[in-house]
Amino acid sequence: MTIDLYGHPWSAPTREVRILCAELGIEHRFIEVKQAEAGDYLPEALNAACKVPMIDADGFILGEAHAIVRYLATTHGGDVWYPAEPQARAKVDQWLDWQALRLGRLAAQLARERRFKPGRADEAACAEAERLLGLILPELDMELKAAPFVCGQQPTLADIAIFTSVDYLLLAGFGLGPFAALHSWVETCAARPGWRADALPG
Ligand SMILES: N[C@@H](CCC(=O)N[C@@H](CS)C(=O)NCC(=O)O)C(=O)O
Numbered sequence: 001m002t003i004d005l006y007g008h009p010w011s012a013p014t015r016e017v018r019i020l021c022a023e024l025g026i027e028h029r030f031i032e033v034k035q036a037e038a039g040d041y042l043p044e045a046l047n048a049a050c051k052v053p054m055i056d057a058d059g060f061i062l063g064e065a066h067a068i069v070r071y072l073a074t075t076h077g078g079d080v081w082y083p084a085e086p087q088a089r090a091k092v093d094q095w096l097d098w099q100a101l102r103l104g105r106l107a108a109q110l111a112r113e114r115r116f117k118p119g120r121a122d123e124a125a126c127a128e129a130e131r132l133l134g135l136i137l138p139e140l141d142m143e144l145k146a147a148p149f150v151c152g153q154q155p156t157l158a159d160i161a162i163f164t165s166v167d168y169l170l171l172a173g174f175g176l177g178p179f180a181a182l183h184s185w186v187e188t189c190a191a192r193p194g195w196r197a198d199a200l201p202g
Pocket residue numbers: 008010011012013014035036050051052053063064065066
């Protein structure tokens with residue numbers, strides 16, 4: 001299978017796909033797509049939503065990071081990363097949704113304001129994002145006190161997705177101080193080959 005991955009090095013969902021490819025040794029061609037403001041963007045013919053990441057796997061076009069990592073794990077022997085056993089899989093899905101619907105949006109907002117708009121950050125929006133993060137991060141920290149990874153003894157797709165958002169929080173200068181288990185989990189994940197992006201600004 002020949003895989004083209006369209007994405008941007010700073011995009012957290014793109015990084016999810018790249019981390020999984022690194023972990024599973026999935027060969028692919030990375031095609032950098034500039035962000036919308038730059039003008040040169042993904043053709044709508046390939047992706048109606050004009051979002052990255054997107055893969056072209058022998059003509060099979062797929063968008064949405066979580067759909068892509070589920071597909072790649074399923075087609076490339078990633079049973080540890082996305083278990084076939086229904087209850088184990090359901091837990092991974094639970095935390096993938098948690099990342100997409102709760103953590104991911106807040107982390108992206110904070111990184112966008114604090115890191116990508118220096119001097120122009122919307123401080124009220126940042127304060128609200130930080131307040132909401134203070135409410136949801138204990139849920140993650142509690143899980144990581146009970147086991148080394150989000151869904152147990154092994155890292156899964158959930159760890160990859162959540163890591164990219166937590167890395168965004170660090171980029172935005174958000175302190176993980178009160179969350180000791182979360183802090184040590186980040187260090188463990190960051191030490192794995194391919195997880196920490198050197199291309200992130202700052
Ligand atoms: N839910 C999508 C989000 C994709 C997304 O928002 N991608 C951003 C980059 S992180 C993008 O393509 N932005 C350009 C635009 O919206 O025009 C996923 O997880 O793949």
